[in-house]
Amino acid sequence: MDILIAENVTKTYANHRALDKVSINVPEGSIYGLLGPNGAGKTTLIRIINQITGPDSGKVILNGEPLQAKHTSMIGYLPEERGLYKKMNVGDQAIYLSQLKGLSKSESKKRLKYWFEKFEIDSWWNRKVEELSKGMQQKIQFIVTILHEPKLLIFDEPFSGFDPINTEILKAEILKLKENGSTVIFSTHNMGSVEEICDHIALINNSKKILDGNMLDIKRSHRTNIFEIDYEPFNKSITDFLPDEFKVMAREDYGLGKRARVKMKDDSQTNQLLNLLMKNSRIIKFQEVIPSMNEIFIQKVRNENQNIR
Amino acid sequence: MNKIWLIIQREYLTRVKKKSFIIMTILGPLLMATVIIAPVFIASWGDEVKTVGIVDDSGFFKTAFKDNKHLTFKELHLDVSDAKRDREKLGCDIILYIPEPAYIYPKTIFLFSDKSIGLSNKSYIKNALNSDLRELRLRKAGVSPEVIESAKTSINIKDITLSESGSEKERISELEYALGIVLGVLIYFFIFLFGTQVMRGVIEEKTSRIIEVIISSVKPFQLMMGKIVGIALVGLTQFTLWVVLTGGIVFAMQGVFSNEVEQIKTQQMIQTGKVMDPSSSVNIDRSFDKTTVVFEALMSINYTALILSFLFYFLFGYLIYAALFASIGSAVDNDADTQQFVLPVTVPLIISIASLQFIANNPDGPASFWLSIIPFTSPVAMMVRIPFGVPWWQVALSMSLLVLGFLATTAFAAKIYRVGILMYGKKPTYKELWKWLRYKG
Structure with a gap:
């Protein structure tokens, strides 16, 4: 079941179209990557899901119901631009923010105590936010975001401003949240950070969705049928022992042997290629070239932008 | 909800937990109480009596000077230069020298002293001389002393309000005037302070x-x-604390200085008694004791109505502006950028505070009427008018327009606010x- 469905969501500001008929389906229990370059419209879409702003047209369905005011307590949102009241106590502030999400004061205190102990930050409770470092503030914001145990978590550029150690802690916590049944939406322009944890993605560019689906499916569909081969030829060169249907794209000396990139018509020829190689060379490495999300992203965005021009 | x-x-x-709030809450009443108490205090301590030695070469002013609280007069039969030299021996702080006039009456007199004698003392002496001189001239012109005496009488104006039920109430416009201005200014400050x-x-x-x-x-x-509501409550809390604490401090101080206060009261009574010298009073049917009249006037004011209307204008005056201030805050990124937008919003407030005196002088004029009806100026303008008495339909109209104005500006401001809070940059x-x-x- 999809916990969140956006259908043909369109939003226009004055003379700028921020979203153009964008539709996404976020499966329940998944980690969903909302990818796109800066200014593509990711934040606008997230704000619509959070009911901070409304769509001009199109609809959003959360948990089977059209989006409405009561849904705010089902969502935990960590915006890209985040902050806290500087002059307020850490503890009071955390309680206040989770009360706004519908938690009772006593429940919020209890849960905060658990998290503060877990992150070993109990001693901050009575300190003012302005006395804390940026990283410390981020931790508190993270706790506040997840404290009311929302079904849907939305993180906008979550790792910006975190050091590598805290990033790892955060990733681990997010995976744990997923195990406990939460759905997580990640919005980022940094592919590397999401490739390892996302199940699904949507790629937004220039206010339009240009790609979405299961991460593995996308990778599969972006297979190029190119293999990278490190080998030592016996006597014939690779261009001689491979028939014409295998196109040798690049060839170079590499270490003890040679490295070549070979493109096939389709993946049914993989074993045929391997057979030919085995007969004519000693194989060191035989690997399919799978584009990274980053490459797919860049390629897609470039194509789109060229189409516009 | x-x-x-x-x-x-x-x-x-x-x-409310902020240090600045606590400090303001304590300092405010202290300041106000000081303003109220200080005159009593000063009056009880600052009674320095100065002796004035008179050297009158003209011989006209033997009887002109009567002793008062601060000055006693003493006639010296000396040459002025001797008097100046020996003033300490003679026990005089000031030497008043009236030279022999070149023409019939003297034009200039001289005061010699080592310290400044103070403005009020100087004008007391001047008035004494002038009135004596006037009397002298009139007598010279052949006017009889009885006529001169009766000409001195001043008329008291009694201002009576006729209510619809036909009852009569004496009022003091000065009191209404002061009350109106104070209330108007209070509302103005409240709006500005808490709006920002x-x-x-x-x-x-x-x-x-x-x-x-x-x-x-x-x-x-x-x-x-x-x-907006939270800050309104802060304002009400502060205001209430100020009123209560000021009252408390004044009350406590009065206890401490009760003796002095009593003394001053008796002194004042003696003085008023002097003024009320029966020989000089013509046609005053009741004894003119000012404190009683002020007291009666104070009692005659309808306090419930006054306080209720004050609270209403206090609150809605703030509310009508608060949303606008919120929308300004949402549109900019820092305090410095607010100026451009604050000015146009506060122009009506500034107009109403600038026409404060005008309204108090003509509480029922057309300009006062319109200023007290138009929502943006009405909180200040109407509050100035209310102590003078305003027809109920005008108050009702003004109040309902103010509520409508509040709803309208809030709806308007909320639209800007909603967009502004998410806009960063220029x-x-x-x-x-x-x-x-x-x-x-």
Whole structure:
């Protein structure tokens, strides 16, 4: 079941179209990557899901119901631009923010105590936010975001401003949240950070969705049928022992042997290629070239932008 | 609703717990109490009596000077230069020298002293001389002493209000005037002080970037109204504490200085008694004791109506501006950028405070009427008029227009606020604000 469905969501500001008929389906229990370059419209879409702003047209369905005011307590949102009241106590502030999400004061205190102990930050409770470092503030914001145990978590550029150690802690916590049944939406322009944890993605560019689906499916569909081969030829060169249907794209000396990139018509020829190689060379490495999300992203965005021009 | 309540609580508690609030709450009443008590205090201590030695070469003014609280007069039969030299031996602080006139009457007199004698003393002497001189001239012109005496009489004006039921009430316009101005100024300050607090609060949320987290939990309108109401409660708390504490301090100080106060009262009574010398009073049917009249006038004011209307204009005057201040805060990124927008918003306030005296002087004139009806100026203008008595339909009209005005400005401001809080970067122009107004949800 999809916990969140956006259908043909369109939003226009004055003379700028921020979203153009964008539709996404976020499966329940998944980690969903909302990818796109800066200014593509990711934040606008997230704000619509959070009911901070409304769509001009199109609809959003959360948990089977059209989006409405009561849904705010089902969502935990960590915006890209985040902050806290500087002059307020850490503890009071955390309680206040989770009360706004519908938690009772006593429940919020209890849960905060658990998290503060877990992150070993109990001693901050009575300190003012302005006395804390940026990283410390981020931790508190993270706790506040997840404290009311929302079904849907939305993180906008979550790792910006975190050091590598805290990033790892955060990733681990997010995976744990997923195990406990939460759905997580990640919005980022940094592919590397999401490739390892996302199940699904949507790629937004220039206010339009240009790609979405299961991460593995996308990778599969972006297979190029190119293999990278490190080998030592016996006597014939690779261009001689491979028939014409295998196109040798690049060839170079590499270490003890040679490295070549070979493109096939389709993946049914993989074993045929391997057979030919085995007969004519000693194989060191035989690997399919799978584009990274980053490459797919860049390629897609470039194509789109060229189409516009 | 529950969420608005949470916001109100936070806005209220964070402000009330601030050091600056506590300091202001204590300092304010101390200051006000000092203003009230100081004159009594000064009067009880500052009674320095100076002796004036008179050297009158003209021989005209033997009887002109009567002793008062600060001055005693003593005639010296000496040459002026001797008097100047020996003034300490003679026990005089001041030597008053009236030279022999070149023409019939002297034009200039001289005061010699080592310290300044003070403005009021100087004018006392001047008045004594002038009135004596006037009498002298009139007598020379052949006017009889009885006529001169009767000409001195001043008339007291008694201002009586006729109410619809036909009862008569004496009133003192000065009191209404003062009351009106004080109440008007109070409302003006309240609006300005706490309106800008709303604006700062919005800017704080915007610059600290907490705004987006909050409006993912509550509607922007809820946040704005919660802030406005929370700060209104802070204002009411501060005001109440000021009134109560000032009253308390004044009361306590009065206890401490009760002796002095009594003394001053008796002194004043003696003086009024002197003024009321029966020989000089013509046609005054009741004894003219000013304190009694002021007291009666104070009692004659309808306090319930006054306090209720004050609270109403206090609150709605603030409310009608608070939302506008909130929208200004939302449109800019820092305090410095607010000026351009604050000025046009506060122009009506400034107009009403500038015409304060005018309204108090003509409480029923057409300008006063309109200023007290138009929502943006009515909180100050109507409050100035109310002590003078305003027809009920005007008050009702003014109040209902103010409530409508509040609803309208809040709806208007909320539209700008909603968009503004998420806008960062350059300061918007009026044209852009106009566009924001027409954005959909």
